[in-house]
Amino acid sequence: MTQFTIASFNVKNLIEADQEYYEYESYTPEEHSWKQAWLADQVLKMNADIVCFQEIFSEKSLRDVIEEADAEGAEANAANIPDRSKRYARKAIFRKLAHESYRDAGLAFAPNANDGGPGERRPGVAILSRFGFIGAPEVLQDLPEPLHIPFSDLDGSDGGHYTIRRLSRPVLKARIPVGRTVITVFNCHLKSKLGELDRPKGAPFPPAADLVNYDPVGRAMGSLRAGLRRMAEAWVLRREILKELEAGNPVMVLGDFNDSDNAVSSEIITGETPFKNYAWMRRHDATHKGDRYTDTENDIIQEKIDRVRLHSAEKLFVRKSLRDMVFTSAFGGVYESIDQS
Amino acid sequence: MSRHFHPDNADRLGQMEYFSVLNDHITDGSRPEAPYNKLASDHGQIIAHMQLKGKDNSR
Numbered sequence: 001m002t003q004f005t006i007a008s009f010n011v012k013n014l015i016e017a018d019q020e021y022y023e024y025e026s027y028t029p030e031e032h033s034w035k036q037a038w039l040a041d042q043v044l045k046m047n048a049d050i051v052c053f054q055e056i057f058s059e060k061s062l063r064d065v066i067e068e069a070d071a072e073g074a075e076a077n078a079a080n081i082p083d084r085s086k087r088y089a090r091k092a093i094f095r096k097l098a099h100e101s102y103r104d105a106g107l108a109f110a111p112n113a114n115d116g117g118p119g120e121r122r123p124g125v126a127i128l129s130r131f132g133f134i135g136a137p138e139v140l141q142d143l144p145e146p147l148h149i150p151f152s153d154l155d156g157s158d159g160g161h162y163t164i165r166r167l168s169r170p171v172l173k174a175r176i177p178v179g180r181t182v183i184t185v186f187n188c189h190l191k192s193k194l195g196e197l198d199r200p201k202g203a204p205f206p207p208a209a210d211l212v213n214y215d216p217v218g219r220a221m222g223s224l225r226a227g228l229r230r231m232a233e234a235w236v237l238r239r240e241i242l243k244e245l246e247a248g249n250p251v252m253v254l255g256d257f258n259d260s261d262n263a264v265s266s267e268i269i270t271g272e273t274p275f276k277n278y279a280w281m282r283r284h285d286a287t288h289k290g291d292r293y294t295d296t297e298n299d300i301i302q303e304k305i306d307r308v309r310l311h312s313a314e315k316l317f318v319r320k321s322l323r324d325m326v327f328t329s330a331f332g333g334v335y336e337s338i339d340q341s
Numbered sequence: 342m343s344r345h346f347h348p349d350n351a352d353r354l355g356q357m358e359y360f361s362v363l364n365d366h367i368t369d370g371s372r373p374e375a376p377y378n379k380l381a382s383d384h385g386q387i388i389a390h391m392q393l394k395g396k397d398n399s400r
Contacts, residue, residue: 002393003358010384027380035380045363048388179393181354250345250354256384311347313389317360320348326362328385330369341342341389 002179004131007048008254008339010189011039013123014065015057021121036061040068044076044099049130050176052187052254054169055123059109062126066102073099105130108137110170125172125187125255134182137174140240141167147232164232171237184244188237188255190265191230195222227265230258234268241269245308253310254341261312261340270310274302313341346391355393362387 015021017032027035043051043065056062080097082089106129112122127137143165151159169189176183197206197218208218237253244251259265275281278298283291293301314326314337327335345354364385 002355002395003391004393005388005390007386007388009386010382012382012384031380038381042363042382042386046361046386046388054384178391180395181393245343251343252346252389253342254387306344309344311342311344313342313357313360313387316342316348316357320357321360326360326387327367328362328364328387329383330367331383333369335367335369337385339384339387341387 002181004050004178005046005048006050006052006185006252006254006341007046008052008054008187008256008341009042009046010054010256010339011056011062011065013055013057014039014053014061015121016061019057019121020118021057021123023119036065036068039065040072043069044072047099049178050185051128052172052185053126053128054187054189054256056109056126057115057121057123059107059111059126062109063107066105066107066128070099070101070103073101100130102128102130106132108133108172108174110137110139110141110172112169113141113166114168122169123189124170125189127172127174127185127187129174129176131177134175134177137172139170139172140236141170143167143236147236149232162228162232164229164236167233167236168229171240173240181250184249184251186237186241186251186253186255188233188253188257190233190237190256190258191226192258193223193226193230195219196225196229197222230265231268234265238268238271241310242308251310252341254339256338257340258338260336260338261314266340270312271308272305273309274305278302342389353394355391357389358392359390360387361390 013021013025014035015027017027017029020026053062077099081094107126109124109126111124114122115124116122146163146165148161148163150161153159168191172187174185176185195208197208198221199206208215208222241251241253253269257266257269278293278301279295281293283293317323318326326337328337328339329335342357344350346356347353348356362385366381367383367385
């Protein structure tokens with residue numbers, strides 16, 4: 001048996017002290033020191049073989065966190081792990097308590113192609129792997145071809161199209177050897193729910209950003225744009241996942257999906273849930289009322305959907321355990337699970 | 342995760358044994374009595390504990 005752990009961690013804006021990442025946002029040396037220590041504590045607590053990080057502005061700031069976690073881990077090992085001369089040294093619990101250093105681990109960092117100067121920084125993602133990587137991890141952010149999504153209106157007339165040329169954050173794809181298996185891991189950070197508000201040319205700020213002159217219609221349109229972008233990014237990721245699945249490779253997708261696992265953007269990533277029995281369903285080219293798929297066709301359809309389907313770790317765990325409540329974010333009193341694997 | 346790790350799949354490579362969530366630090370900022378999370382992170386961490394079938398040659 002080979003056991004391993006794989007994790008996702010959105011660290012929230014990791015950058016060195018006195019660096020303005022967004023306008024007016026930076027850490028004092030003391031705040032940075034506290035944050036680095038907190039992150040190191042969490043990394044130590046997670047003790048995961050593979051960690052997918054989001055919101056990393058600089059590789060160095062992440063390396064400093066990992067170094068601090070290792071230093072704390074070494075100290076904890078000295079205190080908590082008995083040496084071999086102790087008759088109880090082989091107790092199973094000590095295997096769980098031991099911290100395995102990340103000194104020889106692989107670290108892949110994908111900076112954000114939208115990154116700018118002070119105050120206009122944009123965060124990247126990273127993967128830390130105790131098993132290293134096979135080949136160089138790949139970064140996907142600038143699309144080789146712009147993605148044009150055509151729409152047709154309900155009366156059949158041209159509904160225009162939506163285009164993206166670049167993802168809001170990079171997707172990092174890595175092949176990770178675990179035992180005799182090689183797993184393709186995707187680390188993503190999809191567009192948030194933060195509204196994309198209209199900003200007329202020359203305006204110092206989008207009018208709907210003015211909360212005193214609150215514009216609910218403008219803000220709802222901002223949410224629509226953000227949701228559409230998130231879904232387009234999810235589709236780009238889905239297309240990459242399918243290439244791996246069609247090659248027969250085991251796949252794990254982790255990251256900040258920025259919506260819950262039953263949101264449409266998340267369902268685009270995981271693929272469809274198959275219907276119970278397609279032999280109950282009228283076929284696509286039906287010529288009469290009772291013209292349904294055959295039992296053989298049902299088997300074909302089930303297999304075609306199942307082989308490209310991803311399963312939420314949270315859902316699998318809820319099924320396996322008696323716990324029914326998982327959350328990874330809270331905003332405006334809404335507790336949601338938007339970080340997924 | 343793909344069906345290679347689904348517990349119902351007879352041909353699976355392995356499965357998830359446990360799923361941890363570290364979220365004690367998550368508060369929505371509207372509760373002044375709640376402890377820190379401004380500097381910490383506004384996201385919980387999730388950890389899938391996996392087990393692969395077959396002979397161990399990794400650790």
